[in-house]
Amino acid sequence: MNNQKSIAGLLIGGGLVLYAIILKIGYLNDVLKYLGQAKTIDVHSGVALWVGMLVLLIGILNFIVPVGKFKHDSIVRAPAPGIGIIILLCILNRYYLEPIFKIWGKALQPALGFDFATIFGFNYILLGILIGILWVNIIKIPAWMLPGVKTGRLILKMGIxxxxxxxxxxxxxxxxxxxxxxxxxxxxxxxxxxxxxxxxxxxxxxxxxxxxxxxxxxxxxxxxxxxxxxxxxxxxxxxxxxxxxxxxxxxxxxxxxxxxxxxxxxxxxxxxxxxxxxxxxxxxxxxxxxxxxxxxxxxxxxxxxxxxxxxxxxxxxxxxxxxxxxxxxxxxxxxxxxxxxxxxxxxxxxxxxxxxxxxxxxxFTPKGFELHGKNWYNVTPSEKKQLKKEELAKIKDFVDSGAVTSPMVKEALEKLLVDKQITSTTQADYVLKAQDFTKDKELKKLFKDADKKVHGKPITIEIMREYMLWFFAYGLIALGMQITxxxxxxxxxxxxxxxxxxxxxxxxxxxxxxxxxxxxxx
Amino acid sequence: MFKKILIATHGTTGAKKAEQLAIEIASQHGSELFAMYVINSNWSSLTGIEWLNASHTRMKFYNHMEKDFYQKAKQVLEDINRAASQKQVKINNIISVGIPEEAIIEECAKNHIELLVLGRGVKGERAEYKYTLQLNKIKNKASCPILLV
Known part of the structure; x- marks a missing residue:
C-alpha cells in the first residue's frame, strides 16, 4: 500500500474478463480440445469471468483513487491484482501446462524409457509451485502483487x-x-x-x-x-x-x-x-x-x-x-x-x-446419498442400477452352488437377487466380499459392477471439491512465491x-x- | 577534510576494523561520526512460508524478534560509542530498518555525509541475517566517497 494510483488491477481484471469472453465465443475450442480440456470450458471461463470482474472493478477504483486512502484497503483493494495474477496462473497450469506436459511425457517416453511427466508429477500443483519459486527468485514479486500473494495463507486454510x-x-x-x-x-x-x-x-x-x-x-x-x-x-x-x-x-x-x-x-x-x-x-x-x-x-x-x-x-x-x-x-x-x-x-x-x-x-447431501468408506453411494432404487437378467442368473447359480460359506455374504447376495440392485451400503460391503469366495473373474467383475452401479456423488460435493482444489492450487502458488x-x-x-x-x-x-x-x- | 563520516556496522570482525579506522579518521579530522546499524527488512520474508499460526502467534514472534534485533543493534552501537568517546569523537547513533543499501544511501543523503566507511566480510562469519551488501548499488547512488576496509 503505497498511497498511489495503480493500473495493475485494471489490466489484470480486464485480461481475465477478456479471456473468459474469448473462451465463451469459442476461439480457443480447438486448442482446448487438443489438450483434452474441452469439458472444462464452462468451469474455467466462469472462474475467469467472476474473478476477472471483481478484480476489474477494484482495479478501476485503484486507478482512480490511490490505494491506502480507505480504512480497509489493505485487505480489500491492495490484494486484488495479486489475486488476479494467481488465478490466471491457476488457469494456465491446470488447463494448459499440465496437459502439455502430459503430451510431452508421452511423446518422450520411447526415448527416455519412462513418462517423465507422470513419474516426476508435473501436474498443475507442482507446476504452480515451480512457477511461484522461479518467479520470486528470478524476476522478483512486484510490490503491487505482494498483498495478493499474502492471501495464500488464508486460502490454504479455506482449502482445509x-x-x-x-x-x-x-x-x-x-x-x-x-x-x-x-x-x-x-x-x-x-x-x-x-x-x-x-x-x-x-x-x-x-x-x-x-x-x-x-x-x-x-x-x-x-x-x-x-x-x-x-x-x-x-x-x-x-x-x-x-x-x-x-x-x-x-x-x-x-x-x-x-x-x-x-x-x-x-x-x-x-x-x-x-x-x-x-x-x-x-x-x-x-x-x-x-x-x-x-x-x-x-x-x-x-x-x-x-x-x-x-x-x-x-x-x-x-x-x-x-x-x-x-x-x-x-x-x-x-x-x-x-x-x-x-x-x-x-x-x-x-x-x-x-x-x-x-x-x-x-x-450438503440430498436424500439417498451416503459417503461410505471412501466412496459415495446412492442406493435409492432405480431401473438403471439394476443388474441384467443373465447377470442375476449367474449370481443365483453361484449362491445355489454353496460356495459362499459366510451367512452375511449369502444373505446380501440373496437380497441382491430379490431387489436386483444393492439397497444399502452394508450390503455393498458384503457383495464386494463375495469376491473372496470365487476365482471366476467374470463373477468377481459382476460383484464389482453391482457395487459401482450404486456409486453416485452428489453435485454439491463435486462443486465443493472443485472449489477446494482451486483453493489449494491458489494457496500453493502463493506459497511457492515465498520460497526464496x-x-x-x-x-x-x-x-x-x-x-x-x-x-x-x-x-x-x-x-x-x-x-x-x-x-x-x- | 571530512566533516561527517558514516560507518555502517553489524559488529562483525570486518566491520569492527572499519569502525576503528572510521574513529581514527574522525579523530584526526575532527569529524562528526554517524554509527549506523541496519536491521535488514528482508528478514520478515523469512516467515513467508509459515501459514498455520494464528496472526497473534505471528505477531508475538515478530515482537520478540524486533526486541532481539534492537538489543543487538544497541549493543553494537554501544561498543563503537565507547571506542569513540575514548578518542573524543562526537558520535550519533542510527538504527534503521530497511534494505541495507537503500538505508545507507538514504542516511548519506539525509545527513550530508562526506565519507562512508564499510567493512569487508570475513569468510565464515555472518551477521544474524546472511546478506551480501551490493557495493555497486551504493557506489552508483551514494553522493560521497566510500572507504572499504
Missing part, C-alpha cells in the same frame, strides 16, 4: 476447512487413529532426539529448542510458535528457518517420485508425507503432486497435518519446561498452560470439524547439520514404517 466435508466417519476414525499414533511417536521421538543431539553438538538452548520444534512438529510454523518461549535470537531463527525450508523443499521434490516408484497407495503416501515432511505446507503440496485429481492422498496427509498442528501447543509447553530447567528465574517467562493451549489452538481446525459435522448430518533462495541461503552452522541428519532420518524411518507396516486400505 472445505476438505472437512470430504471425509466419511469410517475414514476419519481410521485416519485419525493412525495419525495420532504415528504423529505422536514421530513428533515426540524427533523432539527428544533433537534435544539430545543439541547436547552432543553443544548448541545453545534457544537454537536447540527452535530446531526441536521445527524438525519435530510442523516446520517453520512450529519454529515461529516456539521462538519467544525459548528466547530464540535472530541468528537462531535465520539458521533454523533457512534449514527447515531447504530440507522441506528437497523433500517436496523427492517424496512424490519415490512414492510412485515404490508403488505406495494413497494411505501409505499420505501418512509418509504427513509424518516425514518438515513443513506443513509442503505436506499438502506433496500429497497433491502425488495424486492431484482424486484427493484421497490429500485427505490422509491433511489429517496427519492437523494432528501435528494440534500437538503443537503441547510441544510448546514441553519446550517451555525444558528451557526453564537450569535457567535463571529472570530469563524465564511464567508458564501459563491454559493461555498457551488457547493461544496456539489452530482456529481453522474448528472450521474443519464444523464442515465434517455438517457433512455427517447430511447438510535468500531464505534457504540462511541455512548454516550446526543447525544445518542437525537439520539435515534429523530430516533425513525422520523421512527414512517414516518411509519404512509406511511402506512395510501400513498395508491396509479403507
Amino acid at each position: 476447512i472445505t476438505l472437512g466435508a470430504m471425509y466419511s466417519i469410517t475414514e476419519l476414525r481410521y485416519m485419525g487413529s493412525l495419525s495420532i499414533t504415528m504423529v505422536f511417536a514421530f513428533v515426540m521421538g524427533t523432539v527428544f532426539f533433537v534435544l539430545w543431539f543439541g547436547k552432543i553438538f553443544k548448541t545453545e538452548k534457544p537454537l536447540t529448542g527452535v530446531l526441536a520444534s521445527g524438525l519435530g512438529v510442523c516446520g517453520v510454523s512450529a519454529a515461529v510458535a516456539v521462538a519467544p518461549v525459548v528466547k530464540a535470537r535472530g541468528i537462531d531463527m535465520a539458521y533454523s528457518i533457512g534449514m527447515l525450508l531447504l530440507v522441506g523443499v528437497v523433500g517436496l521434490f523427492v517424496f512424490p517420485p519415490v512414492g510412485k516408484a515404490v508403488g505406495m497407495n494413497e494411505i501409505q503416501f499420505g501418512a509418509w508425507a504427513g509424518t516425514g515432511l518438515l513443513n506443513s505446507a509442503q505436506v499438502a503440496a506433496a500429497a497433491l503432486v502425488f495424486d492431484p485429481h482424486t484427493i484421497e492422498t490429500l485427505k490422509v496427509a491433511e489429517i496427519f497435518n492437523i494432528t501435528r498442528v494440534l500437538i503443537l501447543p503441547l510441544i510448546v509447553i514441553v519446550l517451555a519446561l525444558w528451557f526453564a530447567k537450569g535457567e535463571a528465574a529472570e530469563n524465564v517467562e511464567k508458564l501459563n498452560v491454559g493461555k498457551i493451549l488457547i493461544d496456539k489452538f489452530p482456529i481453522f481446525v474448528i472450521g474443519f470439524i464444523f464442515m465434517f459435522t455438517l457433512m455427517s448430518v447430511g447438510f 533462495w535468500q531464505t534457504m541461503k540462511q541455512a548454516g552452522g550446526k543447525a544445518a547439520v542437525i537439520g539435515a541428519i534429523t530430516g533425513f532420518l525422520k523421512a527414512f524411518l517414516a518411509f519404512w514404517v509406511c511402506l512395510y507396516l501400513l498395508k491396509e486400505t479403507i
Whole structure:
C-alpha cells in the first residue's frame, strides 16, 4: 500500500474478463480440445469471468483513487491484482501446462524409457509451485502483487476447512487413529532426539529448542510458535528457518517420485508425507503432486497435518519446561498452560470439524446419498442400477452352488437377487466380499459392477471439491512465491547439520514404517 | 577534510576494523561520526512460508524478534560509542530498518555525509541475517566517497 494510483488491477481484471469472453465465443475450442480440456470450458471461463470482474472493478477504483486512502484497503483493494495474477496462473497450469506436459511425457517416453511427466508429477500443483519459486527468485514479486500473494495463507486454510466435508466417519476414525499414533511417536521421538543431539553438538538452548520444534512438529510454523518461549535470537531463527525450508523443499521434490516408484497407495503416501515432511505446507503440496485429481492422498496427509498442528501447543509447553530447567528465574517467562493451549489452538481446525459435522448430518447431501468408506453411494432404487437378467442368473447359480460359506455374504447376495440392485451400503460391503469366495473373474467383475452401479456423488460435493482444489492450487502458488533462495541461503552452522541428519532420518524411518507396516486400505 | 563520516556496522570482525579506522579518521579530522546499524527488512520474508499460526502467534514472534534485533543493534552501537568517546569523537547513533543499501544511501543523503566507511566480510562469519551488501548499488547512488576496509 503505497498511497498511489495503480493500473495493475485494471489490466489484470480486464485480461481475465477478456479471456473468459474469448473462451465463451469459442476461439480457443480447438486448442482446448487438443489438450483434452474441452469439458472444462464452462468451469474455467466462469472462474475467469467472476474473478476477472471483481478484480476489474477494484482495479478501476485503484486507478482512480490511490490505494491506502480507505480504512480497509489493505485487505480489500491492495490484494486484488495479486489475486488476479494467481488465478490466471491457476488457469494456465491446470488447463494448459499440465496437459502439455502430459503430451510431452508421452511423446518422450520411447526415448527416455519412462513418462517423465507422470513419474516426476508435473501436474498443475507442482507446476504452480515451480512457477511461484522461479518467479520470486528470478524476476522478483512486484510490490503491487505482494498483498495478493499474502492471501495464500488464508486460502490454504479455506482449502482445509472445505476438505472437512470430504471425509466419511469410517475414514476419519481410521485416519485419525493412525495419525495420532504415528504423529505422536514421530513428533515426540524427533523432539527428544533433537534435544539430545543439541547436547552432543553443544548448541545453545534457544537454537536447540527452535530446531526441536521445527524438525519435530510442523516446520517453520512450529519454529515461529516456539521462538519467544525459548528466547530464540535472530541468528537462531535465520539458521533454523533457512534449514527447515531447504530440507522441506528437497523433500517436496523427492517424496512424490519415490512414492510412485515404490508403488505406495494413497494411505501409505499420505501418512509418509504427513509424518516425514518438515513443513506443513509442503505436506499438502506433496500429497497433491502425488495424486492431484482424486484427493484421497490429500485427505490422509491433511489429517496427519492437523494432528501435528494440534500437538503443537503441547510441544510448546514441553519446550517451555525444558528451557526453564537450569535457567535463571529472570530469563524465564511464567508458564501459563491454559493461555498457551488457547493461544496456539489452530482456529481453522474448528472450521474443519464444523464442515465434517455438517457433512455427517447430511447438510450438503440430498436424500439417498451416503459417503461410505471412501466412496459415495446412492442406493435409492432405480431401473438403471439394476443388474441384467443373465447377470442375476449367474449370481443365483453361484449362491445355489454353496460356495459362499459366510451367512452375511449369502444373505446380501440373496437380497441382491430379490431387489436386483444393492439397497444399502452394508450390503455393498458384503457383495464386494463375495469376491473372496470365487476365482471366476467374470463373477468377481459382476460383484464389482453391482457395487459401482450404486456409486453416485452428489453435485454439491463435486462443486465443493472443485472449489477446494482451486483453493489449494491458489494457496500453493502463493506459497511457492515465498520460497526464496535468500531464505534457504540462511541455512548454516550446526543447525544445518542437525537439520539435515534429523530430516533425513525422520523421512527414512517414516518411509519404512509406511511402506512395510501400513498395508491396509479403507 | 571530512566533516561527517558514516560507518555502517553489524559488529562483525570486518566491520569492527572499519569502525576503528572510521574513529581514527574522525579523530584526526575532527569529524562528526554517524554509527549506523541496519536491521535488514528482508528478514520478515523469512516467515513467508509459515501459514498455520494464528496472526497473534505471528505477531508475538515478530515482537520478540524486533526486541532481539534492537538489543543487538544497541549493543553494537554501544561498543563503537565507547571506542569513540575514548578518542573524543562526537558520535550519533542510527538504527534503521530497511534494505541495507537503500538505508545507507538514504542516511548519506539525509545527513550530508562526506565519507562512508564499510567493512569487508570475513569468510565464515555472518551477521544474524546472511546478506551480501551490493557495493555497486551504493557506489552508483551514494553522493560521497566510500572507504572499504
